[in-house]
Amino acid sequence: xxxxxxxxxxxxxxxxxxxxxxxxxxxxxxxxxxxxxxxxxxxxxxxxxxxxxxxxxxxxxxxxxxxxxxxxxxxxxxxxxxxxxxxxxxxxxxxxxxxxxxxxxxxxxxxxxxxxxxxxxxxxxxxxxxxxxxxxxxxxxxxxxxxxxxxxxxxxxxxxxxxxxxxxxxxxxxxxxxxxxxxxxxxxxxxxxxxxxxxxxxxxxxxxxxxxxxxxxxxxxxxxxxxxxxxxxxxxxxxxxxxxxxxxxxxxxxxxxxxxxxxxxxxxxxxxxxxxxxxxxxxxxxxxxxxxxxxxxxxxxxxxxxxx
Amino acid sequence: xxxxxxxxxxxxxxxxxxxxxxxxxxxxxxxxxxxxxxxxxxxxxxxxxxxxxxxxxxxxxxxxxxxxxxxxxxxxxxxxxxxxxxxxxxxxxxxxxxxxxxxxxxxxxxxxxxxxxxxxxxxxxxxxxxxxxxxxxxxxxxxxxxxxxxxxxxxxxxxxxxxxxxxxxxxxxxxxxxxxxxxxxxxxxxxxxxxxxxxxxxxxxxxxxxxxxxxxxxxxxxxxxxxxxxxxxxxxxxxxxxxxxxxxxxxxxxxxxxxxxxxxxxxxxxxxxxxxxxxxxxxxxxxxxxxxxxxxxxxxxxxxxxxxxxxxxxxxxxxxxxxxxxxxxxxxxxxxxxxxxxxxxxxxxxxxxxxxxxxxxxxxxxxxxxxxxxxxxxxxxxxxxxxxxxxxxxxxxxxxxxxxxxxxxxxxxxxxxxxxxxxxxxxxxxxxxxxxx
Numbered sequence: 001x002x003x004x005x006x007x008x009x010x011x012x013x014x015x016x017x018x019x020x021x022x023x024x025x026x027x028x029x030x031x032x033x034x035x036x037x038x039x040x041x042x043x044x045x046x047x048x049x050x051x052x053x054x055x056x057x058x059x060x061x062x063x064x065x066x067x068x069x070x071x072x073x074x075x076x077x078x079x080x081x082x083x084x085x086x087x088x089x090x091x092x093x094x095x096x097x098x099x100x101x102x103x104x105x106x107x108x109x110x111x112x113x114x115x116x117x118x119x120x121x122x123x124x125x126x127x128x129x130x131x132x133x134x135x136x137x138x139x140x141x142x143x144x145x146x147x148x149x150x151x152x153x154x155x156x157x158x159x160x161x162x163x164x165x166x167x168x169x170x171x172x173x174x175x176x177x178x179x180x181x182x183x184x185x186x187x188x189x190x191x192x193x194x195x196x197x198x199x200x201x202x203x204x205x206x207x208x209x210x211x212x213x214x215x216x217x218x219x220x221x222x223x224x225x226x227x228x229x230x231x232x233x234x235x236x237x238x239x240x241x242x243x244x245x246x247x248x249x250x251x252x253x254x255x256x257x258x259x260x261x262x263x264x265x266x267x268x269x270x271x272x273x274x275x276x277x278x279x280x281x282x283x284x285x286x287x288x289x290x291x292x293x294x295x296x297x298x299x300x301x302x303x304x305x306x307x308x
Numbered sequence: 309x310x311x312x313x314x315x316x317x318x319x320x321x322x323x324x325x326x327x328x329x330x331x332x333x334x335x336x337x338x339x340x341x342x343x344x345x346x347x348x349x350x351x352x353x354x355x356x357x358x359x360x361x362x363x364x365x366x367x368x369x370x371x372x373x374x375x376x377x378x379x380x381x382x383x384x385x386x387x388x389x390x391x392x393x394x395x396x397x398x399x400x401x402x403x404x405x406x407x408x409x410x411x412x413x414x415x416x417x418x419x420x421x422x423x424x425x426x427x428x429x430x431x432x433x434x435x436x437x438x439x440x441x442x443x444x445x446x447x448x449x450x451x452x453x454x455x456x457x458x459x460x461x462x463x464x465x466x467x468x469x470x471x472x473x474x475x476x477x478x479x480x481x482x483x484x485x486x487x488x489x490x491x492x493x494x495x496x497x498x499x500x501x502x503x504x505x506x507x508x509x510x511x512x513x514x515x516x517x518x519x520x521x522x523x524x525x526x527x528x529x530x531x532x533x534x535x536x537x538x539x540x541x542x543x544x545x546x547x548x549x550x551x552x553x554x555x556x557x558x559x560x561x562x563x564x565x566x567x568x569x570x571x572x573x574x575x576x577x578x579x580x581x582x583x584x585x586x587x588x589x590x591x592x593x594x595x596x597x598x599x600x601x602x603x604x605x606x607x608x609x610x611x612x613x614x615x616x617x618x619x620x621x622x623x624x625x626x627x628x629x630x631x632x633x634x635x636x637x638x639x640x641x642x643x644x645x646x647x648x649x650x651x652x653x654x655x656x657x658x659x660x661x662x663x664x665x666x667x668x669x670x671x672x673x674x675x676x677x678x679x680x681x682x683x684x685x686x687x688x689x690x691x692x693x694x695x696x697x698x699x700x701x702x703x704x705x706x707x708x709x710x711x712x713x714x715x716x717x718x719x720x721x722x723x724x725x726x727x728x729x730x731x732x733x734x735x736x737x738x739x740x741x742x743x744x745x
Contacts, residue, residue, distance in 0.1 A: 049739075052383050053387070053406040053407055053410055137563065138563040139562055139563060140562065140580070141579075166566050167563040254509050255566075256713070257706050257715065272379070274698035
């Protein structure tokens, strides 16, 4: 190959490279600008003491993280979020799966049920919170209960069950978790229903030919085929429930002592109440890492189950 | 194709670089104001139109509510250096001080002092105190006046006249014992006692500090903030006990601890509670909710004769001028106009808030006059020589909630608050030592 030819070739290669890079440059710029730089900035802030306004930030190294490790209220908020997540994983997802199974059969008004079950997720969390705050209201006017739940309990003679639902540490978080599950089960329902509809009908026919009853068909056909979809729903439920906070704010405002605190409300509190932006960023980094770790563990578990 | 791609890339780059730059605001014939006062927006818009007619300067009012979201928006705008010409700071004095020392807020002292302090003299001195920084203030702010109050307010107890009459209570209670007796009388005829928006922690905190001033006086409260007196002191235990007594005597409406102030206002307006703890802004709110409501205003029942009862009050809402705005002079001129007698009378009539201009008081309704008659008893964290550490305050407010729901005793809460206080004092000492080293 002559030197003129090789020069032309390398010129072409360079052009190819440059044009390829220019095509991915906008995507890289967006990724760097909206993901890498903000994350770096948050991590950098977590190493500082800053009130969010003043120009000067004091470098404190890992002090914020050290304090966070010993912050009892932070870990309590983490437990509260885990509690909401556990209720969502069980109550919400079992309900969603049961309803998806029911709607996957040949039943009347299937479309209507789908619409009704998918209504709560499309409502704003603020609206849902306000509606449920009214339902769970413990106030009275004269001898009449204002809240719908207490009113109904009174009407059916269950006076002993009338309660301060959102102002009692024993019930406040559970009420929030149940409302969160009520609002969220529609997502799981739609995803699981879509998953059920992709299962090849011939598998069920084959199972029937082999003499399998409906219970063993469910365990040996439906569940294995649905495993990847169930895992997606589980991951989405965990991430969504751990990060829930709008519902909490609209149901109990600034909270009931620390009984309804979750990590996001703690981060908000560090920013807006105590004006500790550096500490809030450290909480954000720590919380993000925990969620990444949980997602990673679930992914590994899911891979193992698939192999099994 | 190549040209199209290059054009697209150039547009993308210009948009991207535009996002990261703060917009340069040239001097114009318009002033931009960011405010949070939903109830006053209509009246403000009307005044803005009038100002444009009179001066040719367009006033653009942008409403961002609720107030806590507004507060965050202002902090974010300060960080991004895109504050409007006029804005409010709805935080403690220490935060206002941070805005000032960071160069975001204009010093208005010269404007207030001009023409033999004409502007300063016409406004209520208590309202100006909130925006004034004295020499040797603990925040290191240059002494002066930095904000313009646009109304005054105070937070007191309100009672329903008809409900009290039904329970045979002839006059509003003046002492704690009388209040507890009144609550029992109300209970006997099936009526509820007291409501307040204590789901918003600052309101419970405000109630508690009223009693702290009443039981131990301002000096001892400040000594506690300085760390010289512990929260386990008997006087503070007395303050915490007020909350446990209210619970034991069944004075509080159910669910008060998570109730928003809007819900509490609704409860009082719809006669679900005979007493409320609320600010003078409630006149407008109650009028909207139940125009027939008959109520009166009283100071919180005193718990001690040793010191006078103090209530939070002073400037209700204040506006600050952006120090780097090219429209600074115009913004100050507008605020001067807004606080003049005619505009303040208009605002008082339309929004039922107490005017900041002393000459506008003549035209206010009787219930607002009742509120204004206690202005001499007002105090406010913004005028105290120092404020409590935010983390201690959080522990204090959460502790009050614990007492109300019967989860902890006053003594236990006091010990827990003191523990946080000691930790914060230690931290402050360490930061100081680091600075000197």
